[in-house]
Amino acid sequence: MTQRPRDAAQQPDWPDRAALDAVVAQLAVLPPLVFAGECDALKERLGAVARGEAFLLQGGDCAETFVDATADSIRNKIKTLLQMAVVLTYGAQVPVVKVGRIAGQFAKPRSADLETRDGVTLPSYRGDAVNGLEFTPESRRPDPGRLLKVYNTSAATLNLVRAFTQGGLADLRQVHSWNQGFVASATAHQKYEVMARDIDRALAFMAAAGVDPEAFRTVDLYSSHEALLLDYERALTRTDSRTGLPYDVSGHLLWVGERTRALDGAHVEFAASIRNPVAVKIGPTTTPDDALALVERLNPDDEPGRLSFVTRMGRDRVRDALPAIVEKVTASGATVAWVCDPMHGNTFEAPDGLKTRRFDDVIDEVLGFFEVHRALGTHPGGIHMELTGDDVTECLGGAGGIGETDLPMRYQTACDPRLNHAQSLELAFLVAEMLADR
Secondary structure, eight states: OOOOOTTOTTOOOOSOHHHHHHHHHHHTTSOOSSOHHHHHHHHHHHHHHHTTSSEEEEEEOSSOOSTTOSHHHHHHHHHHHHHHHHHHHHHHSSOEEEEEEBSSOOOOOOSOSEEEETTEEEEOOOOTTTOOSSSSHHHHSOOTHHHHHHHHHHHHHHHHHHHHHHTTTTOHHHHHHHHHHHHTSTTSOHHHHHHHHHHHHHHHHHHHTTOOOGGGTOOOEEEEEEOOOHHHHHHTEEEOTTTOOEEETTOSEEEEOGGGOOTTSHHHHHHHHOOSOEEEEEOTTOOHHHHHHHHHHHOTTOOTTSEEEEEOOOTTTHHHHHHHHHHHHHHTTOOOEEEEOOSGGGEEEOTTSOEEEBHHHHHHHHHHHHHHHHHHTOOOOEEEEEBOSSOOOOSBBTTTTBOGGGGGGGOOOSSSOOBOHHHHHHHHHHHHHHHHTO
């Protein structure tokens, strides 16, 4: 019988353990979703991020849902990431490593096990991997059969990702033409036009010179998700036939969340046991000694690209909470990629009860992240965003001027608010300016 992992926080209370055992047994013999060699390739690229020779763009849904795993939705997310990457590449003048919160981000940690509405108490929604969003006893009952649907939906998503990124959608010239459309819109700022025009000139020069490398036509887009449900992650851990080492083949990059990063907890133990590149979310309560202990636990051999720290401090804390952590980790000689998550520390509730974020707060945290690294002489390695390729109204502000009264119009997230397509592109132009000023 499958046992609930020791000291594992944020695990569902599965009502039917025998059903869970049966699902885990099925998952354990299914083919890998990703391959160990791909994980190693990403690790090598993240090593370049840690050295300041590349920049990481990681983004996607807060929580994927089965109903939204459509070709249009997946294409729009990929299109948004590719558009952002072109702008960031120009600003950084280094390669941009592209990683999606995609094909596995179906589970979410929650602050409470139960939710009460109008005197009715039911289990909290923990993502489509566990239960349904609808507030009914049937929907909210944790169902281990959903883990098989996570696997199947992730497999279909990855198939589309590979087709789109290798089959013409990612052509650099086409992606740039999409960005020109954004810049020409009424909501875009004039300063973006200057950058877009510079990119256009660079592409025209290369075309005139006959430069047409394969890298212009295809890209590598890696998958990532939070390694939250340990029954699922352990069932998809395989021994690599090349090396004899264990890899979690549910995704290329796995991260441990702020709520599950306890040094003696099961999630850190699991992350230490696999050879994928891994990341840890760290918030303002993290001490420099906490960060050092995580380095020693997760990357004792100081393997470049193995460990990233994704900082989620909030705009009000990033400038005072982050420096001591970066300084101490850097002084230890540890090789770490520093990545900014400017979303989670800036969430608040609008007057109508909807969770939201201000675009300006998100930008300010990224700016603070860059300022800290500039002052310390270290590398601001990347950004980790919750975004969608659709025209939702979940975050306030941006060039489109979304206000509090606009939120209900297209508030579609299953959990936390995401930047929409236009806000994501605007952020990319602003971060490109920060990269150019490093």
